[in-house]
Amino acid sequence: MKDNRSVARTLAILELIAKHDEGLTLGQIYRMLDIPKATVYDFLQTLYRADAIYYKDPRLKNYVIGSKMFAIGSVYTKNSNLIEASQFELKDFADRYGRTVFITKRINDKIVYVYKYQPSSSKIVTPQEIGTVSRDFEYGPIGKCYAVFDKTVRNGNIPDFDEIKKNKYVYSSLEDNSHICTLATPVWNFENRIVGVLVASDLAMDGVKRDAIAKDFVEIAKHISRRLGYLGNFDE
Structure with missing residues (x-):
């Protein structure tokens, strides 16, 4: 069965963010994963609204894992x-x-x-x-x-x-x-x-x-x- 690309990309983004306690910006994420910037932006906005990620520093807009993922993981x-x-x-x-x-x-x-x-x-x-x-x-x-x-x-x-x-x-x-x-x-x-x-x-x-x-x-x-x-x- 072929993997769903959107699901695979979402997981890749979450796994990448989880590896960096200091957080990652949009630019860092799309370059590190080699995914189009607009695509990553859409995923990040969806995850942000769902509390799966949040800004560690709102000025830098660096994303870290949010409370939703902790609740699911618990x-x-x-x-x-x-x-x-x-x-x-x-x-x-x-x-x-x-x-x-x-x-x-x-x-x-x-x-x-x-x-x-x-x-x-x-x-x-x-x-x-x-x-x-x-x-x-x-x-x-x-x-x-x-x-x-x-x-x-x-x-x-x-x-x-x-x-x-x-x-x-x-x-x-x-x-x-x-x-x-x-x-x-x-x-x-x-x-x-x-x-x-x-x-x-x-x-x-x-x-x-x-x-x-x-x-x-x-x-x-x-x-x-x-x-x-x-x-x-x-x-x-």
Whole structure:
């Protein structure tokens, strides 16, 4: 079936704007997408009237994603198979260990937080909320997890690549002077691809049984992967 060109162009415009937090002008958009200026203008005006985009700075007329897209995207948290399959065990893990847990997904060149649960016993206040975006695929444990296990963004130059691949998890370093310790592990689905990364955060403390906690977290990720139809070998 042939794609509808108007729909394809609308999505291309929204995806392009979403990649630029500082916003994009009409001129930037039509040149970057190589679409006629008048056509882009019509699309932008329609999206603007629908609150799908708005001006970050009315003087510059630079477009950013608007409230309508946030409202539509937030429905994902209610209908996501990943969240539905994950939240019971994640909440149990969080309550047992006093750690704040998250689910993240990779959307093109962004890592998006789509779920958060903070138990009453948590000792930290995390700045990340649902909708938080990161573009770090190199230094942080979450990005490293994607860079090792997600074939689309795989980076063989990631430090400890082979060890991470073997262990199926990534911890933040105790030497980075951060007071927060972050643990990340991947989840697969029925298409044998990484569908998300689970995250657990707590105070960084020496002496904590990091490996034992990580192995428990990895087992949870395996259970979730099976629920999502993954039939592959976790030891590959």
